[in-house]
Amino acid sequence: MSFKNIVKCISLFSIAMVLCLAGPTTAIADTIGKNIYQTIDKQFIPALCRINYATEITNASSGETNRRSTYTMGIMVSNDGLIMAHGHMQLENRTPKKIKVTVGAGDDEKEYGAIMLKKPDDINVVFLKIQTEEKVNFPYISFKNSPFDLGDPILTVGLLNQNFDYGKIIRAYRIGSVITEPRVTYAVDNAVNFGFIGGPVVNANGHAIGVIGYDLSDSEGGDIYTRSGYPLVYQTSLFKKYIDNPPSEEELNSNENDAYLGVFSQPLTEEYAEYWKLPNEGGIIVSTVIPGSPAYKAGFKMGDIIRNFNGTPVTAQQDQDVVSFTKLVRESTLNEPLSVLFYRDGKQQEIKLTLTTRPTAGRNAAEYEDTVFGITARDLTTDVKIALNLSDDVQGVIITRVKSGSDASLARLRRNFVIQRMGNISVNNIEEFKKAIETLSKDKPQEIPIFCRVGPNTAFFRIQPRWKN
Amino acid sequence: MIRSALSVVLTGAMCVGCATTGITSQHSVIAAKDKVAPSLIHVSPVKEVFQRGERKEVSVTGSGFIITSDGYVVTNEHVAGKSDYVRCVLFDKDEVEAEVVGTDPYTDIAVLKLRTDRTDLPFVKLGDSSKLESGQSVMAMGSPHGLSRSVSLGIVSVTDRNMEAMGSKGAPYNNWIQTDAAINPGNSGGPLVNLKGEVIGINTRKLSGADNVGFAIPIDIARQVIEEIIANGHVTRSDVGITFQEMTRITEDPTRKGVVIASVDPLSSAQKALIQPGDILLSLNGVATNARFIEDLPRIRKLIADAPVGEILNLEIQRNDKVVKIPVKTNEKSQRKGEQKELNEWGFTVSALTADVIRRAQLENGKGVFISGVKAGELAAQSKLQTRDIILTIDGETIEDLDDFNEKYRKRIDSKQELTLLTIKRGALKIFRIVKQEEADEA
Numbered sequence: 001m002s003f004k005n006i007v008k009c010i011s012l013f014s015i016a017m018v019l020c021l022a023g024p025t026t027a028i029a030d031t032i033g034k035n036i037y038q039t040i041d042k043q044f045i046p047a048l049c050r051i052n053y054a055t056e057i058t059n060a061s062s063g064e065t066n067r068r069s070t071y072t073m074g075i076m077v078s079n080d081g082l083i084m085a086h087g088h089m090q091l092e093n094r095t096p097k098k099i100k101v102t103v104g105a106g107d108d109e110k111e112y113g114a115i116m117l118k119k120p121d122d123i124n125v126v127f128l129k130i131q132t133e134e135k136v137n138f139p140y141i142s143f144k145n146s147p148f149d150l151g152d153p154i155l156t157v158g159l160l161n162q163n164f165d166y167g168k169i170i171r172a173y174r175i176g177s178v179i180t181e182p183r184v185t186y187a188v189d190n191a192v193n194f195g196f197i198g199g200p201v202v203n204a205n206g207h208a209i210g211v212i213g214y215d216l217s218d219s220e221g222g223d224i225y226t227r228s229g230y231p232l233v234y235q236t237s238l239f240k241k242y243i244d245n246p247p248s249e250e251e252l253n254s255n256e257n258d259a260y261l262g263v264f265s266q267p268l269t270e271e272y273a274e275y276w277k278l279p280n281e282g283g284i285i286v287s288t289v290i291p292g293s294p295a296y297k298a299g300f301k302m303g304d305i306i307r308n309f310n311g312t313p314v315t316a317q318q319d320q321d322v323v324s325f326t327k328l329v330r331e332s333t334l335n336e337p338l339s340v341l342f343y344r345d346g347k348q349q350e351i352k353l354t355l356t357t358r359p360t361a362g363r364n365a366a367e368y369e370d371t372v373f374g375i376t377a378r379d380l381t382t383d384v385k386i387a388l389n390l391s392d393d394v395q396g397v398i399i400t401r402v403k404s405g406s407d408a409s410l411a412r413l414r415r416n417f418v419i420q421r422m423g424n425i426s427v428n429n430i431e432e433f434k435k436a437i438e439t440l441s442k443d444k445p446q447e448i449p450i451f452c453r454v455g456p457n458t459a460f461f462r463i464q465p466r467w468k469n
Numbered sequence: 470m471i472r473s474a475l476s477v478v479l480t481g482a483m484c485v486g487c488a489t490t491g492i493t494s495q496h497s498v499i500a501a502k503d504k505v506a507p508s509l510i511h512v513s514p515v516k517e518v519f520q521r522g523e524r525k526e527v528s529v530t531g532s533g534f535i536i537t538s539d540g541y542v543v544t545n546e547h548v549a550g551k552s553d554y555v556r557c558v559l560f561d562k563d564e565v566e567a568e569v570v571g572t573d574p575y576t577d578i579a580v581l582k583l584r585t586d587r588t589d590l591p592f593v594k595l596g597d598s599s600k601l602e603s604g605q606s607v608m609a610m611g612s613p614h615g616l617s618r619s620v621s622l623g624i625v626s627v628t629d630r631n632m633e634a635m636g637s638k639g640a641p642y643n644n645w646i647q648t649d650a651a652i653n654p655g656n657s658g659g660p661l662v663n664l665k666g667e668v669i670g671i672n673t674r675k676l677s678g679a680d681n682v683g684f685a686i687p688i689d690i691a692r693q694v695i696e697e698i699i700a701n702g703h704v705t706r707s708d709v710g711i712t713f714q715e716m717t718r719i720t721e722d723p724t725r726k727g728v729v730i731a732s733v734d735p736l737s738s739a740q741k742a743l744i745q746p747g748d749i750l751l752s753l754n755g756v757a758t759n760a761r762f763i764e765d766l767p768r769i770r771k772l773i774a775d776a777p778v779g780e781i782l783n784l785e786i787q788r789n790d791k792v793v794k795i796p797v798k799t800n801e802k803s804q805r806k807g808e809q810k811e812l813n814e815w816g817f818t819v820s821a822l823t824a825d826v827i828r829r830a831q832l833e834n835g836k837g838v839f840i841s842g843v844k845a846g847e848l849a850a851q852s853k854l855q856t857r858d859i860i861l862t863i864d865g866e867t868i869e870d871l872d873d874f875n876e877k878y879r880k881r882i883d884s885k886q887e888l889t890l891l892t893i894k895r896g897a898l899k900i901f902r903i904v905k906q907e908e909a910d911e912a
Contacts, residue, residue, distance in 0.1 A: 264898055271903045275888045288898045302892075302899055389831055389897040421747075449719035451747065456828045457732040458746045460718040 031153045032204050037170055039206040040155060045168045046139040047076045048157060048199070049103045051085055051114070051128065053096040063376070063401035063415035067097070071166075073159040073198050074101065074128065075211065076140040077243045081130030083114065084239065086198035086213055090119050090126045101130055102166075103138065118247040122327075123238045124213055125198070127247055141200055143236040143243070146209040148175050148186050153204055154233070156188075156212050158196035171196065175233070181320055185232050188212070192231035201233050210235040258330040259355040262293020265325060267316040268305060276305070278343060282315030283307045284325050286342075290382060291392040298353035300342075307348070308341035329355070362387075366430040367400065370437045373463055374406020375399055379430045380418060388416060394453055395428045396420040411463045413450060420458070421451035440465075494606060497664045502608060502620050504666030507591035508535040509560050509610050511617035512544050512567075512581070512658060514552035519818045522844030522856075524811035526553075532611025532659030533557070533581065534668060535592045536695065540565075540583030543695055544658030545673055546572040549579045557583060558617060560591075571698035574805035575706070576642060577673055578691055579658075580698040593660060596667030598687035601628045601646060609650040609672050609683065611659025623650030623681065630684060631764045632674075642771045644764050645684040646670045652683030661685040706774035707799035708824075709782065710737020711744065713769055716761045727751040727787060728760035728769050734828055736835070742784075742797045749787040774802060809841055810875055814882050815904060816847020817854060821871040830859055830894055837861045837894070838874045852904040855895065862892040881906075 051074045056065040074083040089096055099114045117127040130138070152175045160167040176189030192212060201210040213234045268283045283305040289296050306314050309325070310332055316322050332338060337352045362384035369376040377397040378384075384398055385391070396418040402409045413419075419427050423445060425436040440448060448463045510533040515526050531548030535541070542557065549555055555567040567581040583590070605625045613619050629644035648661060652675045661670035670685030697704045712732035716725055727749040733740045750758050750769075754776075758769050776782055778801045786793050803824035811818050819838040827835045840858045843850045860868060863881075868874045881889050889904045 264900070266900060269903075271888060271905055272890075272901070275890055275903055285901060287900045303901070386897040389829075391831060447720055456831060457712060459712075459731045460714055460729060460747075462718055462720070464721075 047141045049074045053099045083128040087124030144207045155202045157199045258358045259332045260358040262290040262295040264288040284316040305343040310338040373408040374403030375408045376401035397433045411461045418453035501666035508593045511558040514549040514555040517551040522817045522842035530615045531657045534660045542581040546577045546579045548658045571702040573704045596669040598669045598689045608662045611656040613653035613655045621651035643690040649681040706802035707776045708802035710734035710739045752785040815849040816844035817849035818842040859894040
């Protein structure tokens with residue numbers, strides 16, 4: 001590389017150095033030619049877009065939400081407006097609203113509306129689809145599968161902030177670590193600014209071979225790495241299938257066709273195998289069996305060691321391995337008997353059971369927003385009962401939001417209280433809650449005692465409605 | 470701006486008022502102070518605390534006062550809870566050691582006995598807190614921030630402050646005397662004194678972030694607790710497993726009598742007697758139990774607490790439009806704080822289960838021990854045991870209580886058992902944990 005080129009690289013990086021003191025050194029740039037930067041500028045940067053959206057932040061105690069505007073970088077991955085962005089855009093209880101996608105730069109800048117597609121559960125990225133009546137041939141990045149090695153130089157593109165008119169910036173890194181569990185993942189060797197998350201990763205040959213990401217998806221044991229702070233590279237093979245075959249436009253986070261067993265499990269480490277004198281052939285320990293679940297009905301008990309699930313041997317030595325078992329179960333066939341081989345009291349046994357679909361998760365449960373008293377409530381689902389340690393027989397609707405200043409808020413009703421009765425009306429589900437509100441709105445009583453389950457206790461809260469004439 | 474100007478005017482008015490009172494009652498303030506001062510104690514216990522999986526001894530400072538000529542001293546439980554060594558400085562600056570006679574965490578009262586043969590110690594006169602009026606002048610005496618022999622003057626702000634509405638569940642059996650006499654850390658356990666020189670309260674709490682909002686336990690509540698501690702070393706209370714709420718939680722109608730039964734504990738005698746949430750308790754052994762407001766609740770709880778353990782109480786219950794009489798047998802009320810043990814070898818502390826922990830954890834049989842702390846880097850932490858886990862079984866054997874666990878634990882330590890299997894309850898889940906003891910390295 002000529003001296004002139006090096007000088008150019010340095011000047012390009014001067015902005016990056018200001019933004020991030022831990023920026024990379026020019027030494028890395030020595031191994032990637034200027035031509036790669038120019039390829040990126042010509043071929044890839046036009047396919048990058050800015051996604052502006054409103055995110056709702058939920059107040060933990062009241063459940064009320066406030067909206068905040070934010071933006072992230074998106075990569076157009078097809079000429080008909082399919083966009084890939086990082087998964088942080090769509091966290092649980094943070095559904096993006098009012099999505100606007102800005103494509104192009106300067107005078108050619110154009111804004112489009114877009115919808116979110118179903119979030120993949122095995123990779124922490126999201127997909128959006130631009131909504132437009134016009135026939136537009138969008139620029140896009142075509143990703144290639146290419147192996148990585150420790151120390152490989154890579155370039156990535158970030159989005160500058162508003163002060164720099166959301167300009168793009170190229171920065172060099174190297175692959176600093178190859179992580180092999182729970183799947184092969186790469187970590188870059190330096191700090192990455194927020195504007196780079198979701199950006200394309202380009203190799204020394206000028207091929208787009210992955211994107212910058214943070215965290216694994218939940219189903220990969222994402223919580224283990226959450227907030228780890230290590231920027232990762234998601235290689236093309238992880239997301240290419242979704243570009244070739246985009247996710248559906250159905251409701252977000254719907255896992256309702258997944259198969260469901262109904263156990264919590266933990267890895268069978270060497271110590272447990274030794275303690276129980278089990279042959280060292282792997283397995284997973286059943287810890288909690290959820291009442292009413294297929295596992296419960298089939299007679300599974302705490303301490304059973306599942307060895308083989310429907311013909312697939314089960315091995316779980318570390319916490320991450322439990323995720324693979326969960327995935328195996330989720331993807332199993334529904335409504336036909338499966339065979340499970342397991343150890344109980346040192347003897348191998350077999351149970352035949354039929355998996356059901358996963359019960360509705362709390363976040364997808366039927367919700368009703370009452371505008372009379374200011375309560376938003378949902379059906380009480382099994383996962384919520386477990387999270388709040390409510391026994392299986394507790395009935396009612398769970399408060400998810402209380403509008404500040406409302407009659408319900410003055411009565412000190414709060415998020416996570418379970419409404420069981422309103423006045424003399426029993427409330428067992430969201431339909432009954434809705435009807436109770438309707439009845440009370442017609443009757444207009446001066447005061448309504450609300451009977452709630454609050455943690456392990458029950459208590460009354462009196463609403464004094466301010467009826468409007 | 471208007472608001473601050475107004476507050477200046479108000480403060481000004483109050484100061485003027487204070488000054489006038491101050492001049493007229495100067496003599497009575499001094500006279501009252503002189504009556505109590507010789508009995509005032511500066512209390513410095515070395516207190517046992519359990520923190521992050523370890524038992525530690527920490528030196529704290531508080532206040533107290535002598536109530537008998539042979540040296541019984543009253544202070545707060547949070548000052549001298551579990552303390553093997555309590556150093557007291559008397560008002561004449563003499564230092565005397567004291568022992569803890571007994572404590573009552575429910576009312577935050579502790580009784581100490583000075584280790585002295587003297588029988589001529591000056592002691593205070595206990596007053597009558599039921600006769601207090603708000604606006605009445607009072608003095609707080611004690612050792613704010615360790616400054617012994619301090620006196621501050623103020624008035625009773627409110628005679629029956631209930632702090633449950635503020636989220637404090639600390640004092641089920643009493644309301645509080647709220648005073649603007651300055652109460653600071655170190656005043657705890659000291660006397661709140663009227664101008665007759667009688668102790669009418671025990672200074673115990675202050676509202677943090679506020680000025681001159683202090684709270685004292687009314688002496689009428691304290692008197693009974695003190696007497697019981699001196700007689701038995703502890704306070705025994707009865708319980709039937711009912712949580713009450715004031716009537717205004719369901720209706721504002723002032724003609725409605727009784728108190729609301731809000732919650733009935735699982736496995737309690739009230740539940741066995743089929744008492745239900747939403748029932749209204751009208752009377753107890755013929756004594757009316759009207760509680761329209763939250764301030765009325767401590768009296769009703771105390772009616773049950775004061776009944777002998779094992780006695781049948783006659784509850785008059787209104788359910789919908791019917792009134793029924795239901796007999797309920799009292800049980801002994803669980804201690805507020807479970808006894809704790811430090812288990813060095815694994816590096817954690819465990820405590821006995823209290824009724825509160827059992828209810829929160831929804832334990833079916835109420836058996837097990839509670840992990841109160843885990844020491845970083847030690848075996849328990851390495852084995853992924855966590856604070857607030859409940860250990861249900863050890864190697865498949867049910868843990869009856871703290872002593873039973875301690876015995877089973879000791880056995881495994883002594884026999885150097887390599888692997889120990891625990892069943893843990895963590896929230897709604899049950900999980901296994903294995904503790905692997907390595908053989909100790911030879912030095």
